[in-house]
Amino acid sequence: KAGVTQTPRYLIKTRGQQVTLSCSPISGHRSVSWYQQTPGQGLQFLFEYFSETQRNKGNFPGRFSGRQFSNSRSEMNVSTLELGDSALYLCASSYQVGPGYYGYTFGSGTRLTVV
């Protein structure tokens, strides 16, 4: 079965612009999480959506937002881009949340460069 698909793979934006990243989870998975990965900070949790509802949110400013559609596809939006937003953004999907699930399956990520 198809894995987690993230688009676009690469993106270059200028400061002050906004960007929207897309994530299509594995078919049947209802949980989608977003992460930011930078060399200095490692993998940091942004937010998680389950059945179109945001279940949890990490410690990121309000410029970072997301949503999930009825088909479980998710989008992440970053407004007023800053140089420090340059990172690899990873999306992960899971069949369910709560004890007993077998971890997440990650997509290949979107590499965002802000110039």
Next chain:
Amino acid sequence: EDKVVQSPLSLVVHEGDTVTLNCSYEVTNFRSLLWYKQEKKAPTFLFMLTSSGIEKKSGRLSSILDKKELFSILNITATQTGDSAVYLCAVEAGDKIIFGKGTRLHILP
């Protein structure tokens, strides 16, 4: 504050060696500990551990969790160049998942 600490940060060994990667954690409402291997972009799932003392094994990789001392180890025996990667440890705590910064492992031929 919940935290996950991995050590060492980086490791270089020769092919055939055995390596042990460490992950310690301090979290509230622990649910599970996860190990991932990240080679280029997408981390790939290795193990999920929820119970102390039960070793999980997959080929040359194995992992065990100690919930009393709050740590886990990932062992790789007879290492191969294809094992070169960043190994990530993550802990599910309540509704959150917290990642360590990873151990960068490089295997010399």
